[in-house]
Amino acid sequence: MTVRPGTDKLLAKAERLARGAETALAEGAPDLAAGRAFSAMLNAAKARLNESGVSLRTHARIARAYETLPEVDSAPAVWLRDALALRGTLAKEGDGLEFAEAEALVARARHFVNAVMLRPTR
Numbered sequence: 001m002t003v004r005p006g007t008d009k010l011l012a013k014a015e016r017l018a019r020g021a022e023t024a025l026a027e028g029a030p031d032l033a034a035g036r037a038f039s040a041m042l043n044a045a046k047a048r049l050n051e052s053g054v055s056l057r058t059h060a061r062i063a064r065a066y067e068t069l070p071e072v073d074s075a076p077a078v079w080l081r082d083a084l085a086l087r088g089t090l091a092k093e094g095d096g097l098e099f100a101e102a103e104a105l106v107a108r109a110r111h112f113v114n115a116v117m118l119r120p121t122r
Helices: 007-026 030-051 059-067 077-093 099-118
Strands: none
16 A cells, blocks of 8 residues: 555554553553554544545644544544543543543544544545
8 A cells, every 4th residue: 555655654563552551551551552542543534634645743733623524434534533522531630540430441542543544445
């Protein structure tokens, strides 16, 4: 598959972060796992945006721009938006996630990254 320069690096980073999220969860670190899961989804979204010629830096702008792209099964924009909102809530309240919440986010991130890796250009 031929992709624009930079997309391959973003996809590789998304994959590393998704693996890191799974590892952190397995080691009993749900907050670390959640942070890595969010970052994995963000980098996968950035890869799709890069394929559309869009390069953004802030999380909110990336999430908004991702919503304008055609939907990809297992990588819906609402998952990224929900992860961003959860991250904001955790930052404000300072409370950690329950293990089950982190587990669900890590699973979503894995599906999200896998879907984008299969179809970064759509």
